[in-house]
Amino acid sequence: MNVIELKNISKIYNPDTIPVRAVNNLSLQIEQGEFTAIVGPSGCGKTTLLNMMGGLDPCTQGSVTISGVAISTLNESELTDFRLKNIGFVFQAYNLIPVLTARENIEFIMVLQKEDPKVIGDRVDNLLKRMGITEQKDRRPSELSGGQQQRVAVARALASHPKFILADEPTANLDSEATAGLLEIMAQMNKDEAVTFVFSTHDQRVIDKAKRVITLNDGAIVSDEIHL
Amino acid sequence: MRLYIKLAWRNIWRSKKRTWITASSIAFSVFFACLMQSIQLGSYENMIDNSVRFFTGHIGIHQQDYWDEQILDNSFDQQLINNFDASQSPMVRASPRLNAVALASYKERTKGVALYGVDLELEAKFSFLERKLVSGNYHSPGGILVAQGLSEYLNLSLGDTLVLMSQGYHGVNAAAKYPVTGILKFPILSLNQGAVYLPLSAAQEFLVAPNMITSYSILLDDSEATKIMSSELQPRLSESELQVRTWQEMMPDLVQGIELDYYGGVVMLHILYAVVGFGIFGTFLMMVKERMYEFGVLNAIGMTKGNIQIMVAFEIFMLIFLGVFIGLLAASPVVMCFWQNPIPLTGDAAASLEKFGYEAIVPFALNLKIFYNQGISIFIISILLAIYPMLSIKQLKIIKALKE
Numbered sequence: 001m002n003v004i005e006l007k008n009i010s011k012i013y014n015p016d017t018i019p020v021r022a023v024n025n026l027s028l029q030i031e032q033g034e035f036t037a038i039v040g041p042s043g044c045g046k047t048t049l050l051n052m053m054g055g056l057d058p059c060t061q062g063s064v065t066i067s068g069v070a071i072s073t074l075n076e077s078e079l080t081d082f083r084l085k086n087i088g089f090v091f092q093a094y095n096l097i098p099v100l101t102a103r104e105n106i107e108f109i110m111v112l113q114k115e116d117p118k119v120i121g122d123r124v125d126n127l128l129k130r131m132g133i134t135e136q137k138d139r140r141p142s143e144l145s146g147g148q149q150q151r152v153a154v155a156r157a158l159a160s161h162p163k164f165i166l167a168d169e170p171t172a173n174l175d176s177e178a179t180a181g182l183l184e185i186m187a188q189m190n191k192d193e194a195v196t197f198v199f200s201t202h203d204q205r206v207i208d209k210a211k212r213v214i215t216l217n218d219g220a221i222v223s224d225e226i227h228l
Numbered sequence: 229m230r231l232y233i234k235l236a237w238r239n240i241w242r243s244k245k246r247t248w249i250t251a252s253s254i255a256f257s258v259f260f261a262c263l264m265q266s267i268q269l270g271s272y273e274n275m276i277d278n279s280v281r282f283f284t285g286h287i288g289i290h291q292q293d294y295w296d297e298q299i300l301d302n303s304f305d306q307q308l309i310n311n312f313d314a315s316q317s318p319m320v321r322a323s324p325r326l327n328a329v330a331l332a333s334y335k336e337r338t339k340g341v342a343l344y345g346v347d348l349e350l351e352a353k354f355s356f357l358e359r360k361l362v363s364g365n366y367h368s369p370g371g372i373l374v375a376q377g378l379s380e381y382l383n384l385s386l387g388d389t390l391v392l393m394s395q396g397y398h399g400v401n402a403a404a405k406y407p408v409t410g411i412l413k414f415p416i417l418s419l420n421q422g423a424v425y426l427p428l429s430a431a432q433e434f435l436v437a438p439n440m441i442t443s444y445s446i447l448l449d450d451s452e453a454t455k456i457m458s459s460e461l462q463p464r465l466s467e468s469e470l471q472v473r474t475w476q477e478m479m480p481d482l483v484q485g486i487e488l489d490y491y492g493g494v495v496m497l498h499i500l501y502a503v504v505g506f507g508i509f510g511t512f513l514m515m516v517k518e519r520m521y522e523f524g525v526l527n528a529i530g531m532t533k534g535n536i537q538i539m540v541a542f543e544i545f546m547l548i549f550l551g552v553f554i555g556l557l558a559a560s561p562v563v564m565c566f567w568q569n570p571i572p573l574t575g576d577a578a579a580s581l582e583k584f585g586y587e588a589i590v591p592f593a594l595n596l597k598i599f600y601n602q603g604i605s606i607f608i609i610s611i612l613l614a615i616y617p618m619l620s621i622k623q624l625k626i627i628k629a630l631k632e
Contacts, residue, residue: 057626
């Protein structure tokens with residue numbers, strides 16, 4: 001089953017002045033449970049593609065369908081709500097809420113979803129344990145290492161059981177040890193809970209771990225390989 | 229909602245410096261607005277209080293022609309108001325007075341003076357006349373009390389004899405001499421340079437007006453009850469030829485002066501609001517604009533712009549509340565202190581105030597309304613100033629915000 005379906009999508013910046021085609025007539029399907037890396041040189045359109053998949057940036061042409069919903073038909077408020085319920089985001093710079101503790105950051109999305117406090121508590125405890133950050137649960141982001149912050153960010157993205165997780169260069173700011181640990185956790189979550197991960201990355205360690213590697217150049221797919 | 233309140237509370241303490249700067253600017257505006265308003269209302273209260281105590285009362289009862297033609301022949305028999313019980317609330321004090329103009333003479337010097345025939349006991353409570361005594365004796369039978377400025381002009385001292393000449397009731401000649409038994413110092417220049425006080429019976433004897441008084445002045449507990457009390461009193465006097473007048477009717481110049489000054493004060497207050505308002509607006513705007521990246525992230529992960537606005541609204545509300553609270557907390561003891569101890573003026577400032585007949589002090593008013601009005605005003609202004617920064621969150625573009 002396709003979780004993400006992109007049909008002939010293009011993204012053109014400055015269409016009225018100096019048009020820049022960041023994504024060029026691209027079609028792609030991502031299925032449930034995939035562990036996909038989108039790779040390519042800087043400026044090839046990886047982040048733009050992820051932003052369009054996540055409903056953060058509208059495409060100039062084509063359509064983006066997430067679990068059967070054409071997101072271009074949603075208004076801004078519906079789209080925000082759709083992201084809340086269906087998509088998990090992991091950013092390069094972690095982007096945790098600085099005034100909340102690790103635990104509160106993980107709870108955040110579920111609280112916005114108005115989940116039952118008991119369900120939230122159980123889920124967060126489970127995630128803290130699986131991410132190996134139970135001892136750091138009451139620390140604020142500024143009191144955590146980069147690797148710990150990114151684990152919290154992944155836990156936050158996973159907490160509400162989204163349809164898929166978009167991770168934009170998640171290991172770019174991490175050292176080797178933290179990267180290996182994080183990748184191990186994400187791969188385990190992919191295996192255990194069939195969570196769909198889509199990464200944009202330059203990192204060879206992420207590429208090596210990915211089951212599918214899509215290579216972009218000049219906004220178009222130049223190769224799409226399955227790694228067994 | 230708890231989440232937004234928690235986020236807002238922690239966010240405002242994230243940048244302590246900014247929070248204290250914003251709260252301080254709000255607090256300063258509340259503080260100065262309270263002080264300005266307190267001085268303004270205090271000076272009015274003081275002017276009104278001095279005027280009603282020494283001249284008219286909050287309510288004055290006169291023979292119906294007296295106010296238009298203030299002559300002794302328009303006085304009335306004090307038996308007519310004997311059924312008044314001045315101790316009844318809201319009447320706190322009442323004082324019968326016989327006023328006339330006279331010539332006061334000592335040795336080679338003569339001056340026109342205002343002669344006040346008063347019940348010294350009652351007047352001590354009504355206008356606190358006894359407290360104005362700077363030398364001599366307040367209760368000396370057969371003597372006269374002279375204002376300090378007048379005594380200096382006439383080179384009078386205690387024990388000297390002052391000659392008074394006037395026209396008595398129905399045109400009879402009035403002339404008498406009185407030993408000066410007390411010197412009074414008044415804050416009001418006109419009184420200080422030309423007032424003499426005789427016991428009521430002595431004044432009636434001097435002016436050959438037995439039992440007659442020109443006014444029956446009433447002091448109220450609450451000056452705002454003046455109009456109600458006046459309309460209650462008038463029917464009780466309908467059968468006599470007496471007329472009830474409020475201090476506003478008796479001193480229209482004072483009322484107009486206060487109104488004019490009040491609007492001047494309002495303009496000053498609005499200038500203060502504007503000056504402080506720009507600062508508060510700048511801080512609110514910065515508070516929102518510098519966090520666009522953070523709002524972009526929140527919006528990306530599923531927090532609607534409306535919810536972001538609610539969170540920021542709580543932050544701004546808490547900041548304003550903090551500022552207003554601190555401002556009121558700082559202003560109240562200062563106002564209370566100066567209310568009890570008005571700032572005395574000296575030199576040119578004092579001279580210019582006295583020239584206009586005002587007491588040379590900066591009086592403060594202590595009224596809960598001042599704190600309430602200024603607190604609410606600054607609160608509303610701050611809320612209005614927050615509207616534009618709040619609306620700018622609605623214009624948030626996630627991708628643009630995330631690139632900041």
